[in-house]
Amino acid sequence: MAGIQARSLDRLFHALSDPNRRGMVDQLARGPASVKELAEPQALALPSALKHLKVLEEGGLVRSQKSGRVRTYRLEAEALQRVEAWVAARKDALNHQFDRLEAYLAGAGAEAKEGGAE
Numbered sequence: 001m002a003g004i005q006a007r008s009l010d011r012l013f014h015a016l017s018d019p020n021r022r023g024m025v026d027q028l029a030r031g032p033a034s035v036k037e038l039a040e041p042q043a044l045a046l047p048s049a050l051k052h053l054k055v056l057e058e059g060g061l062v063r064s065q066k067s068g069r070v071r072t073y074r075l076e077a078e079a080l081q082r083v084e085a086w087v088a089a090r091k092d093a094l095n096h097q098f099d100r101l102e103a104y105l106a107g108a109g110a111e112a113k114e115g116g117a118e
Contacts, residue, residue, distance in 0.1 A: 015059025028075040
């Protein structure tokens with residue numbers, strides 16, 4: 001199970017590693033868009049935009065729906081929640097380490113005061 005989750009995160013972070021794809025994600029955060037609408041602001045040819053969108057789809061960040069000849073992409077909020085949860089877990093672990101360091105330093109300071117009072 002952990003391996004599957006790790007591969008899923010790997011694909012997600014890989015999808016976010018490219019500035020063109022992050023631009024597409026930013027645009028999709030404002031609402032659904034067609035391939036053409038996503039390619040234009042990035043100055044990408046349609047085949048290049050489709051390759052980027054495929055990576056975003058494989059990463060679980062977007063999903064597409066075809067209606068007639070137009071393929072529309074939507075952002076998958078759940079994918080961003082996975083990133084948020086991953087970051088939050090690392091932040092919690094780091095905060096726990098700082099809490100332990102603070103407790104240790106407080107204890108060391110108290111010992112130093114007691115030792116100096118004798």
